[in-house]
Amino acid sequence: MELDPVLLARIQFAFTISFHIIFPAFTIGLSAFIAVLLMLWMRSGEEKFHRLARFWTKIFAVSFAMGVVSGIVLSYQFGTNWSRFSEFTGNVIGPLIGYEVLTAFYLEATFLGILLFGWNRFPPWLITLSAVLVAIGTAISAFWILAANSWMQTPAGHEIRNGIAFPVSWWEIIFNPSFPYRFAHMLNAAYLTTAVVVLAVGARYLRAGRHPEESRTMLRMAVGMIFVTAPLQLVIGDMHGLNTLKHQPAKVAAMEGHWDGSKAGALVLFGVPDEKARKNHYEIAIPNAGSVILTHTWEGKYPGLTSFPEKDWPPVANVFFAFRIMVGIGMLLIAVGLWGAFLWLRGRLFESRLFLRSVSQMWSLGFIAILAGWFVTEQGRQPWVVQGLMRTADATSPVPGASVAGTLALFVFIYGIVFSMGIYYINRLINAGPKGEVSEVPEGLPNRPLSAAEEAAREATGRPRGSGPGFSLGTPKE
Template sequence: MFGLDAFHLARIQFAFTVSFHIIFPAITIGLASFLAVLEGLWLKTRNDDYRDLYHFWSKVFAVNFGMGVVSGLVMAYQFGTNWSGFSQFAGSVTGPLLTYEVLTAFFLEAGFLGVMLFGWNRVGPGLHFFATCMVALGTIISTFWILASNSWMQTPQGYEIQNGLVVPVDWMKIVFNPSFPFRLMHMATAAFLASAFFVGASAAWHLLRKNDTPAIRKMFSMALWMALIVSPIQAMLGDMHGLNTLHHQPAKIAAIEGHWENPPGEPTPLILFGLPDMEQEKTKYALEIPYLGSLILTHSLTEQVPALKTFPKEDRPNSTIVFWSFRVMAGLGMLMVLMGVVSLWLRVKKRLYSSRPFLWFCLFMGPSGLIAILAGWFTTEIGRQPWVVYGLLRTKDAVSAHGDLHMSISLIAFIVVYMSVFGVGYSYMTHLIKKGPKPGEGGHTPEGGPGQKRTPARPLSAVQEGHDSAEEVK
């Protein structure tokens, strides 16, 4: 297929499926916590806007959660079908970590999800809020174990090699490997930000269409507070993660920077733009800022950043790809900080909900968090190459022995099925978002809140359920 062999087709297939999958957990993590905050605010204030927003976003959450589970199962099977060498070599570590994720996170989410989605009018307010918090906690625990497994592949420790296979000897070192804390914080924060921009863009769309309701304003305001506070924190976490990567994976940093060689005694410049050429071993058309590379990456004006030519050719990541994927992520991060700052200025000027240029800016920034996550994952995973377990197992030795035709057919099948199934899911979520939150979304709740016997809200249905007035019956 397109002149690619089975090895490269297997890599493309996994990259395709993980790119689809990662979007759903990112939204799920952020929306679950957002729903917990909304319900907590409703219980505290009894402001029905929070209740209406809860029921509105719980529908989007339900659809997204389902698609995340389905796409995640496919990825799990690929470890055995396409990457049997990896499973055989490191399955004694990654297998238990993924099992812990199922036992602690998925079971917790599944156990309380039904109460959260269908129990608003069937259980008491305290129990329903507890269920929502448990689902939110489950998404965080899931992130913990998934990132522990992936981080161990980046910075493995706590193992021994016996008979050519990994044998775990210290699970604390395996889980809390050197890159894990930085990657966990960076990814979790990215998921919160992606969800905030998703919510903010939805509110901006309604405000641009003159659907200016208190509920819309609340979710717009909450999203922008998140952008203002969390975006700078994410930038600092990214800097910490970069320093950790420089220490443990210097070849990845050299590829990200498009940096090939160090003249004696000269600090490393920062290359803003350029075109790294892996064959000619140089970055063409480079636009450099002197000293800045050393300052950002080593926090010094004299220390040099490792250069790609110091590593053997067979151990170099593809700088052409990660150079640009990193800049996409970093550039979007800067726009997020800008958006938060501008929102504060407009809030002070009392123009936050009326400035149409800013509303359009927020609308176009809606997918920015998800795009930044994808770009960050491309940087992380492609930057790890040619290793699947860094320094221990090369990617070419981890792939299963499939033929080119087999991998070509399965890749085409994945593309067709994913585009069809998840395309429908995306369309349905878009339909839900366009409807927007409606007053009385969860039913007109009398004093006492959840627990009153009444038809429960159906999160998987976009049909309005209120039947409390003659006009609604008509």
């Protein structure tokens, strides 16, 4: 049996990037959360913020390392499996990836070192500043990666000479038509995903009667973040969809399961797309609602799949179902945010067993939604690797299918080990929870009375106030 090298190269890239994307998405949101915790600590002097920041920094470090390890493979694949793509787009994509390393990765790695090893050696303001810079670095990293990927979706600012793309306007390349929407959508998704994880961990501790002060803080902050970011994601997603309809109408037709562009579009809640029959089986739909969403008119028409040559169709079923998974999870998280806010206003956020039991199991929902969204984005662009300029079949290297299959099997094995070990260690950190140690109140922080939980921690460790690990405001503490 002859192995298809193009299909295998696509599967290999999809596999590696699916593992990789969940870690940068998590670290984008988690770094911002840590920075906020430290700023709250600087302002209030409350030790719970300090303990939470140190606790989540350890989890951030593991996630960051796993993201780096899984991301290295992606860059190598451009040369091994996608050399023709690299030759065609290298003048555009190469500098964008290089800017990501120069402006973001070094910033993150440098100041993450201060966060990991400087808690007892540097003043509070430097620790907090480092956390802020790490958070900025993760956002800058997302900026450049999304700029490169968005250019592949809606290429602009280039010219083709001798079959190779050359930059003409870097401003148009970076801020291509889909970039603002895709960047905002991804960044907000990262913050929402992290908020769901923090909510689940806080609920897990509270149900077990552990770390009550930190648990309540995590629940309040997470519910507030979900309450804001989940509806915001719906708004950004709607704007992103309208932009996609303008520039990639075949993708939208597959997302909506919309076949006949001569009729108003229904909102298909469920169905089983059939490319041969050119219809959806077992369809449950709201008539004309698709037109209202995409054209803002009751009878508005937009291209269906039959408006395009069949060779230009994306894999309809994959895009159709992935889109519904993403939207379904988004609607569920909106409901969670409203539920949590209602309980908070009623003073029952920490007492509702049903809420705590439910959200403690939801930690993975954000990651699933992000993966589903990336499947929509990348598979919906097919059969193009660069929309309208280069087909995927023309982008691969002249490598035998057996070679690609061998490396794919190796990646599955190695990634399985790395991923399992990383998740195991993160789970151990979560099981350990925030430490009970209370540091001294450094100079420049409010010197407030200790809470009951902090007094209990003092008694348990036998330390008087001011004898904790603290910070050295001068030379590093020995």
